[in-house]
Amino acid sequence: MELTILGTSCMIPTKERNTSAMLLSFNEESILIDCGEGTQRQLRIAGIRPTCITKILISHWHGDHVLGLPGLLQTLGASEYTGKLRIYGPAGSARQVEKMMDAFVFDNRVNFEVTDITKERFFDGKEFCLEALPLDHSISCMGFSFIEKDRLRINLKKAEKLGIPEGPLMGELQQGKAITFKGKKIGPDEVTYTVKGKKITYIADTALTDNCIKLAKDADLLICESVYDSKLDNKAEEYKHLTARQAGMIANQAEVKQLVLTHFSQRYKNTQDIEEDARVVFDKIICAHDFMHLKL
Numbered sequence: 001m002e003l004t005i006l007g008t009s010c011m012i013p014t015k016e017r018n019t020s021a022m023l024l025s026f027n028e029e030s031i032l033i034d035c036g037e038g039t040q041r042q043l044r045i046a047g048i049r050p051t052c053i054t055k056i057l058i059s060h061w062h063g064d065h066v067l068g069l070p071g072l073l074q075t076l077g078a079s080e081y082t083g084k085l086r087i088y089g090p091a092g093s094a095r096q097v098e099k100m101m102d103a104f105v106f107d108n109r110v111n112f113e114v115t116d117i118t119k120e121r122f123f124d125g126k127e128f129c130l131e132a133l134p135l136d137h138s139i140s141c142m143g144f145s146f147i148e149k150d151r152l153r154i155n156l157k158k159a160e161k162l163g164i165p166e167g168p169l170m171g172e173l174q175q176g177k178a179i180t181f182k183g184k185k186i187g188p189d190e191v192t193y194t195v196k197g198k199k200i201t202y203i204a205d206t207a208l209t210d211n212c213i214k215l216a217k218d219a220d221l222l223i224c225e226s227v228y229d230s231k232l233d234n235k236a237e238e239y240k241h242l243t244a245r246q247a248g249m250i251a252n253q254a255e256v257k258q259l260v261l262t263h264f265s266q267r268y269k270n271t272q273d274i275e276e277d278a279r280v281v282f283d284k285i286i287c288a289h290d291f292m293h294l295k296l
Contacts, residue, residue, distance in 0.1 A: 058089030059204035135206035148197030
């Protein structure tokens with residue numbers, strides 16, 4: 001599982017920071033979370049083929065989170081994208097994409113499907129699920145959690161003690177199925193152990209709200225917007241954004257393992273003030289930069 005941060009700026013890109021986007025790679029899935037202006041160029045610089053993207057999650061329809069979407073869809077169409085792209089977003093996203101497709105000329109349309117998120121767990125697959133909760137921004141906005149499902153692993157010493165050979169029988173046990181070996185029934189609990197799945201949460205543009213803590217609860221990694229430090233909490237309140245200290249409070253109360261701060265105002269030439277502000281309440285902090293890679 002690998003996360004590539006593609007853009008860390010707030011509304012306006014800077015020389016060092018592009019607007020919001022990140023790519024989560026997990027086995028055969030590559031999930032793009034938000035798609036700010038210039039995202040496909042950021043992908044190219046990072047050495048990532050746009051055609052690897054299988055899903056796109058849109059937090060909300062402010063331009064700094066979606067202006068890269070038309071160009072990305074054009075590129076996928078021109079690149080003979082073979083899969084079916086799944087796009088998820090808050091209520092009204094299907095209509096927004098329809099308007100976008102009417103506004104531009106797409107010579108080669110990629111096969112895609114847009115789903116308006118209407119329930120907390122909006123995708124439930126074999127290996128992972130995706131959850132979303134509404135945040136408190138000036139327009140409808142969602143935060144997301146990627147939750148890897150727990151999986152069973154074989155305790156080889158116990159399996160060897162019972163004489164179970166490597167092969168299909170072990171595979172069935174790892175799938176949680178009981179087997180019969182040499183006339184004896186063996187349950188998966190006798191030779192397996194559980195590996196806890198990882199959880200990654202992304203909190204997009206929002207004022208402080210209980211859903212931030214609920215969504216991030218026990219996350220291994222929380223990526224959270226922090227446009228200002230707390231000296232500008234009046235601006236944060238006015239524009240419904242979080243300060244770095246508030247992001248730290250969320251991480252603290254949600255008991256996350258690691259906090260990654262992002263979505264910085266262009267007024268900050270570096271992230272020292274942002275980081276110091278959050279460390280008042282939470283210590284395990286990284287300030288993101290464009291092209292940062294995080295492996296879990």
